[in-house]
Amino acid sequence: MGVMTESTGTSATDSGHYDNVACPFCGILCDDLAISRTAGGLKVTKNGCDKAKAGFERAVASTGPQIAGKPATLSEAVAAAAKLVKSAELPIFGGLGTDVEGMRAVMSIADNAGGVVDHALSEGQYRNFRVLQSGGWVMTTLTEARNRADLFVIVGSDIHQLHPRFFERIVCNERSMFSDNPPKRTVVFLGEGLDQSAAKSTRIGDVITIPAKGERIGEIMVALRAMAKGGAISGDTIGGMPRAQIEDLLARCQKASYGVMVWAPPSLSFPNADLTVQATSEFIKDINQTSRFAGLSLGGNEGAVSAGAVCAWQSGYPLRVSFASGKPHYDTERFAMASLLANKQSDLLVWVASYTPGLSPPDCDVPMVVLGTPGLALSRTPAVYIPVGTPGVDHAGLIVRCDNVVSLPLRNLGRSTLPRAADVLAQIEAAL
Amino acid sequence: MLIKLTGGKVYDPANGVDGVVRDVYVENGRIVSPSPGAKIDREYGLHGSVVMAGGIDPHSHIGGGKVTIGRMLMPEDHLGNEVARTALTRSGCGHAVPSTMTTGYRYAEMGYTAAFEPAMLPANARQAHMEMADVSIIDKGAFVMLGSDDFFLRQLAAKSDFSAVKDYIAWTMHAAQAIAVKVVNPGGISAFKFNQRKLDLDEKHVHYGVTPRDIILNLARGLKELGVVHPIHIHGCNLGVPGGVETTLETIRGSSGLPIHLTHIQFHSYDTEGDMKFSSGAARVAEAINSHKNVSIDIGQVMFGQTCTASGDSMRQFVNTRSADPKKWVVMDIECDAGCGVVPFKYRDKSFVNALQWAIGLELFLMVNDPWRIFLTTDHPNGGPFTCYPHLIRLLMDKTFRKQVMGTINQDALKYSALATLDREYSLYEIAIMTRAGPAKSLGLKDRGHLGVGACADITVYADNPDREAMFEKPELVFKNGELIVRDGKIVKVVNGATHVARPSYDKGIEKSLKQYFDDFHTVRMENFRLSDDEIINYGQGEIIVQPTGARTA
Ligand code: SF4
Ligand SMILES: [Zn+2]
Numbered sequence: 001m002g003v004m005t006e007s008t009g010t011s012a013t014d015s016g017h018y019d020n021v022a023c024p025f026c027g028i029l030c031d032d033l034a035i036s037r038t039a040g041g042l043k044v045t046k047n048g049c050d051k052a053k054a055g056f057e058r059a060v061a062s063t064g065p066q067i068a069g070k071p072a073t074l075s076e077a078v079a080a081a082a083k084l085v086k087s088a089e090l091p092i093f094g095g096l097g098t099d100v101e102g103m104r105a106v107m108s109i110a111d112n113a114g115g116v117v118d119h120a121l122s123e124g125q126y127r128n129f130r131v132l133q134s135g136g137w138v139m140t141t142l143t144e145a146r147n148r149a150d151l152f153v154i155v156g157s158d159i160h161q162l163h164p165r166f167f168e169r170i171v172c173n174e175r176s177m178f179s180d181n182p183p184k185r186t187v188v189f190l191g192e193g194l195d196q197s198a199a200k201s202t203r204i205g206d207v208i209t210i211p212a213k214g215e216r217i218g219e220i221m222v223a224l225r226a227m228a229k230g231g232a233i234s235g236d237t238i239g240g241m242p243r244a245q246i247e248d249l250l251a252r253c254q255k256a257s258y259g260v261m262v263w264a265p266p267s268l269s270f271p272n273a274d275l276t277v278q279a280t281s282e283f284i285k286d287i288n289q290t291s292r293f294a295g296l297s298l299g300g301n302e303g304a305v306s307a308g309a310v311c312a313w314q315s316g317y318p319l320r321v322s323f324a325s326g327k328p329h330y331d332t333e334r335f336a337m338a339s340l341l342a343n344k345q346s347d348l349l350v351w352v353a354s355y356t357p358g359l360s361p362p363d364c365d366v367p368m369v370v371l372g373t374p375g376l377a378l379s380r381t382p383a384v385y386i387p388v389g390t391p392g393v394d395h396a397g398l399i400v401r402c403d404n405v406v407s408l409p410l411r412n413l414g415r416s417t418l419p420r421a422a423d424v425l426a427q428i429e430a431a432l
Numbered sequence: 433m434l435i436k437l438t439g440g441k442v443y444d445p446a447n448g449v450d451g452v453v454r455d456v457y458v459e460n461g462r463i464v465s466p467s468p469g470a471k472i473d474r475e476y477g478l479h480g481s482v483v484m485a486g487g488i489d490p491h492s493h494i495g496g497g498k499v500t501i502g503r504m505l506m507p508e509d510h511l512g513n514e515v516a517r518t519a520l521t522r523s524g525c526g527h528a529v530p531s532t533m534t535t536g537y538r539y540a541e542m543g544y545t546a547a548f549e550p551a552m553l554p555a556n557a558r559q560a561h562m563e564m565a566d567v568s569i570i571d572k573g574a575f576v577m578l579g580s581d582d583f584f585l586r587q588l589a590a591k592s593d594f595s596a597v598k599d600y601i602a603w604t605m606h607a608a609q610a611i612a613v614k615v616v617n618p619g620g621i622s623a624f625k626f627n628q629r630k631l632d633l634d635e636k637h638v639h640y641g642v643t644p645r646d647i648i649l650n651l652a653r654g655l656k657e658l659g660v661v662h663p664i665h666i667h668g669c670n671l672g673v674p675g676g677v678e679t680t681l682e683t684i685r686g687s688s689g690l691p692i693h694l695t696h697i698q699f700h701s702y703d704t705e706g707d708m709k710f711s712s713g714a715a716r717v718a719e720a721i722n723s724h725k726n727v728s729i730d731i732g733q734v735m736f737g738q739t740c741t742a743s744g745d746s747m748r749q750f751v752n753t754r755s756a757d758p759k760k761w762v763v764m765d766i767e768c769d770a771g772c773g774v775v776p777f778k779y780r781d782k783s784f785v786n787a788l789q790w791a792i793g794l795e796l797f798l799m800v801n802d803p804w805r806i807f808l809t810t811d812h813p814n815g816g817p818f819t820c821y822p823h824l825i826r827l828l829m830d831k832t833f834r835k836q837v838m839g840t841i842n843q844d845a846l847k848y849s850a851l852a853t854l855d856r857e858y859s860l861y862e863i864a865i866m867t868r869a870g871p872a873k874s875l876g877l878k879d880r881g882h883l884g885v886g887a888c889a890d891i892t893v894y895a896d897n898p899d900r901e902a903m904f905e906k907p908e909l910v911f912k913n914g915e916l917i918v919r920d921g922k923i924v925k926v927v928n929g930a931t932h933v934a935r936p937s938y939d940k941g942i943e944k945s946l947k948q949y950f951d952d953f954h955t956v957r958m959e960n961f962r963l964s965d966d967e968i969i970n971y972g973q974g975e976i977i978v979q980p981t982g983a984r985t986a
Contacts, residue, residue, distance in 0.1 A: 020957040031960045100562055101971060111523050132504055136760040136774075142955040143555070143767040147582075148625060169955060177582050177768055177953045178639060258625070288750065292627045294765055313500045313532045313563050316510040316525040327514035327523050328531075330507055398971060400559065405497050405766055407558040408960050409967060 015039070022410055023048065024099070024355060024392040025055035027300025027402030028142065028163045028170075035413055042393070042415055049164035055356065056393060060374040060416050069381040078424065081350075081369045081384045082431035088348035090324055091115040094337045095351040097302040097359045098421045099397030099410060102352065103310040105425035112429055114324040116346065118337040119307040120359055122319050124266035124299055126332060129308075129318050130274040137281035140260055140294035141403040146170045147177040149185065151256035153249070155280055156191035156217045157267035160198045163298055166262075172201035186252060190217060210249065212239050215270040221279035224250050225286055253287060264298040300402035302355050303391075309400045338362065354388050354421050369428075371421045389418035433473040434459045434466055435914065440478035440893060443864040444485065446873065446882030450861045456483060458889040461913040465885045478893055481908055484864045485881050486545025486890030490871035491665075491695055491730050492812040494535050494572065495549045495563030497556045498742040498772040501762050502529040502813070505774060506740050508758070520926055521568070528739040528813045536568030536929070538819055541921050543892035543907040546571035546880060546929070547818075548871075550614050550665060550695065551744045553577050555767035555956075557608035558963055564931065565974055569917060571890075573875070573932035575665050576610035577744055579647045580621035582768045583949060588650060589640040595939070595986060598654045602938035603946065605660070607962040611875060611934045611979060612662035614695070615651055616744040617669055618644035621771040624747035631747070633669055633679050633686070644669050645686055652690040658936035659982030661876025663691035663728070668700050671748045675704045677713030684720045684727055693874065696732025696811040698793040708784060711848035712792045718799035721806075728874055729800070730807040733793035733824055735816030736781040736841075742774045743814060749773020768953070779816065787845035791838075797828055798854040803865040804873065821867075822904035828858040829900045876979045877932060889914035930975040931968050937984050 015038050022031035034046035035056060042056045065077035072080070085091050093110045096103065096119040110117045119125065131137065145152075152171055159166050176182035184205030189196055192211045199207050212220055220239035227233055227250055238246040253259050261280055268276060280295065287293040308318040315321050317330040333339060340346045341364045350369045353359035357375040361368055361382075368382040373390055391397035392410030394417070400407040435458040441451050457464050493499050503510075503526065510525040515534050517523040524534030539547055547567070552560040552574035564572040578584050578601065587597050601613060619642060620631040626638050633645050651664040668683050670676035680700040683692075694700065703713035721727050738757075743749050746763050750773060753761045757778040764772045779786040793815070800806045808825070812818040827834050838846060846852055858866075872881020879888045891911040897903035906921030917925045943958065950958040965976055 020959045022960060028955075030955075031957050104566070108522070111517055129504065132501075132760075132762070133507060134760060136505060136762045138763045138765075140765045141555070141767050143769070143953070144625070144765045146955060147768050147953055148765075175952050177586075257627070288763075292625060292765075308504075309500060309559070310562075312504045313495075314522070314524070314566060316503050316529075316531045317507060318504050323517070323523060326516040328510070328525050329514075330510070398558065398562065398967065404501070405553075405556050405559070405764070406956060407562070408956065409558075409964070 016414060018411060018413060021413070022392060022399070022408040023052045023055070024303070024399050024410055025051050025301070026163050027298055027305055028166055029399060029401045029408050030165055030169065031408050037414055042413055051164055056413070060418065062416070063374050063387050065387065066385040068383060074386065074419070077384050077386050078427045079431055081386070081428045084348055084367060084369055084383060085109070085113050085350065085428060086432050088113070090346045091348040091350055092337055092340055092346045093117045093350045093352070095120045095353045095359060095361060096307040097353040097355045098307070099303060099391035099399050100306050100310055101397055101420065101422040102354065102391065102425070103307050105422040105429070106352065107310060107314045109425050109429040111323045112432060114326070116322045116335050116340060117311055118319050118335065119304050121266060121302055121304045122336065125304055125308055125319065127265040127268055127274045127277050128297055131278045131281055135278060135281060138284050138288050138294050139403070140296050141405050142170055142401070145260045145296050146173055148258045149260040150183055151186045151188070151252055151259040153188040153190055153253070153259065153261045154194060155261050155263040156214045156276065157262070157264040157298070158194050159262060159264055159298060160195040162264050162267060162301065166298065167198035171199065172203055174201070174203055188249060188252070190220070190249070210241050210245050212241050214268060216240050218276035218279045220246055221276065221283050224253070225279070225283040228254065228283070228286055253293065254291065256293065257291070259287070259293040260296050262296045262298065266299045296403070298402045302359050303399060305402055305404060306400040309404060341366070352421050354390050371424055386424055387418055388421040388424055389416060394418045395420045434470055436472045436475045437483060437891070437893070438475055438477050440481050440483035441896065442483045442883060443860050444883040445861055445865045445869040447884045449883070453480065456883060456891065458891070458911065458914045461889050463883055463885055463887045463889050476909060480896060482860060482894045482896050483883070484892050484894070485868045485883050485887070486892050486910065486912065487543050487867045488871040488877070488881050489539070489544055489547040489809065489818060490807050490875060491550045491809045492547045492818050493549060493551060493742050493814070494547055494567050495532070495574070496552055496560035498744070498774050499529060500563065501772070501774045502740045502742045503531065505760060505762060506776060509738065509740060521923055528817050532563055532566035533568045536570050537923055540569040540910060540912070540918055540923060542819070542821065542905065543894065543910050544570060545890035545910070545912050548572065548611070548875065549574040551575065551577055551616060552608060552610060553744065553766060553770040554581065554604055554608045554961070555769040558967070561609060561931070561963060561968055562971070565968065565971065567929070569912060569927055569929055571929040571932060573611040575612040575614040576604055576608040577614050577616055577770050578604060579615035579618045579651060580770055582622070585619065585622060585637065585640040585642060588642045588646055596942065597650060598658055599938040599942040601651070601654045602658050602936040603942050606935055606938070609931065609933050609963045609968060611932050612660065612665055613651060613655055614665040614667065615647060616667040617671065617747055618647035620644065620669060620747045621744060624750065624771065625765050629747065631669060633682055648683065648692070649688070649690070652687065652692050656690055657985045659984050660934055660936050661979070661981065662874055663693050665693045665695055667695050667745060671699050671745055672702070672752065674702045674710045676700050677703050677716060680717055681720055684724050687724070687726060689726050691726050693728045695730050696809065696814065697729045698732045698734065698789065698796060698815065701792050701796060706848050710785060710788065712788060712795060712850065714792045714795035715799060715850055718796055722801050728805040730809040731793050731796055732809055732811035732815045734779050734786065734789040735810055735820040735824065736779050736786065736790065737816060738776070738778050739813045739816050740774065740776045741814045742772070744770055744772055746771030746773045749775055781841040784842050784845050787842035788848055790841065791845060791849035791851040794827060794834070795849055795851050795854065798856045803862040804870045806866060807871050807874070808866045822901045825863055825904045826899070826901035829863065831855055831857050876934060876981070878980060928973050930977045932977050932979055934979050934981050936981045
């Protein structure tokens, strides 16, 4: 695979300034950042949130590869990793915090070595995938929502915490394509303890709070759907919330010229959350019989969307695929990383985490090959550790946004000369 | 290395060669005429086998978000259709919506060396190219969708200077790395977002006040004046609607002589006669096409079985969700730019409607006279997967076989179609036109689709089997850029295909207004919206081939 070069300079000692930089540190991929590089490191000079600053401005120690905790050369580490992969019965390629090129390399080596691929955050992704595969949905994307929506319903998700600029960019924007004087928008927070601090701008009219418990939001959606069809719902409360409030929500949904229900699957961390996504999606489908409405799913941090997309277009399935038989074998329960490890069905974990130091491998007792960003938190010493660069910081790349439509080029900002996970994986595969 | 293909029967319509036994020479990936006495390094004795240029599919949904939504939506489509890894090829799967590498292998194994993705949304262009890069072996290219995007519609609404409209069309082709432009339900995808549920040819979009007719004519004229070889590729209004034939005829009549291509015209040729208010309009459409030389078409033939439809036409697909089988579907509004609808479908030979759709497609094939203006497609995967092509070719070439199949389908449907009266059988020469020479000419691929000296050595050799399905299913040999890639229908070498683009000229000044527009409204910067050549060349391990465009007028 070729290596992209950045014309603005790649050596860590040069200084440089970059505009229109895409940020890979959460799934909404803001691409309006300005970043400067000096001898002291990178500095976000425009438009970055705290998460972006933490990601871009973090200095990476110049650590080298290690075998069982001891310093080694890259080629020794690659050889040791290849030996482990080759002798493993069922290696898991997990974590998968990487870009499209990295994921292509993961797919190639997993196909070759007969392994399983799964992303660290796929538990959240599967709250959506299950719904997609059983009923489908009506969805929208960031620019569409930004310009068109007059009602946002935030569904049980702490959006501001996961995506610090979502409200600023998609909800609070002053301008719209369709009017010089766009109408005020209503924001409904449906869920308990959601950070509402960012829902402030002259664009926002009513802000409504319906502090339902996460696991009861599904009931509310089912009730909304039934009431919309004229069904009678008894009782003073619905999903633990006053009935009048839910009726008011229904009226607002029906009146909206373009309503959007926003959720972030990782936030829906209660049992059977996919049923909540499903109830939400079915309600949205129904409203579309007469007026327009759509879902907008966020999440997708740590390269999760790229991993799911590349895996789907190359294998047919969005993650949790085993290549042990030589063919793609899909089983969303059996080939989930957590269950493979819990059932002791895997004997090697190859972990890729190139964005944030927090994407640690799960506690397990199988040997690990870790391709990680320096500083990656590890609770035990991996058999092989190879530091890799962060796409969009240390090297260029491509990444898919949370809406699964837009993808963006990531730049080489010259923070370090750490290798791409894609290249390290290709070297390991070549040594199999 | 000089390669000689000896004694094949050559069908090369671009050069007027109709089944003549002659030798073909290849050197450095090109067809050559060697100097007498030149040393032959490798010879393939073809003994009367049929030689054609590699097949070119001008309309096949092989890459881009909606295809991958289809892949994700339909795990049951993949089960039982898994393909094992080999020493040469990667594993994969799928029937209606195969995985990317598998798609490329299957095309190559069928003797096709290029396929074009016809519905690349500008906002999704990067992913479309990433997916196409992973479609192994074959060349590819894509048509970028315009006509429901806000920028273009506001240009029309504001009656902008026409050269600015052309600049925007050309800019978008560059930015999205496209070879042509497609319009899908002109203005209708946008209108659906404003809750309009249909948009007829002369109906006004509620927000912009423009009509589909305005949109089509502006795009048709714009592309012509930009010198883009392929005319505006039109997925018309009223897809799948009984009575839609009227819109189609009006679109043809209203084209005022401007070149237009009407895609998957089968879905737009439905009339309203009979008890079911559903009948064939094929004869009327064929007649109009025969008399309007500015119009080309592809069919979008329906094939019986399970498939998954994937279209940019969110407005019509939302209606089609009622017939989803299995009952699940995705409709999306996308980036104030476009939309999509992905709806699984089962075409049943015993269903009146599906059997009639099948018959209408065949009628069109058999009633349109000029094979240079009609291309063989199933609108993969919308009418059925591209792997049905050999079967479809047999239906066209073998009337006895066709009659046999007609005997097995819903008989009432045949009452509303003239298919039973048609005895035409396509010749190999005509098939070669419809599947290679014609598409190459229409898309402006100057050195593809023919076997003249200087052409790219994409060559397919078939056994001259009277069972045309068997013949076209498994070529004896396939060469890509002069390298043998398939023998007896099996991959023997994997190569990387190129990406074909066209680059009409535009005034760079358009970027000033675009930059402001993107900054004000979009969530992606203009600078990042554009795809660089490096992305395709480095990440896709591919080459970009810029096909010529004519001179821009005005
Ligand atoms: S919101 Fe997300 S993408 Fe935007 S700057 Fe912050 S971390 Fe980066
Ligand atoms: Zn199509």
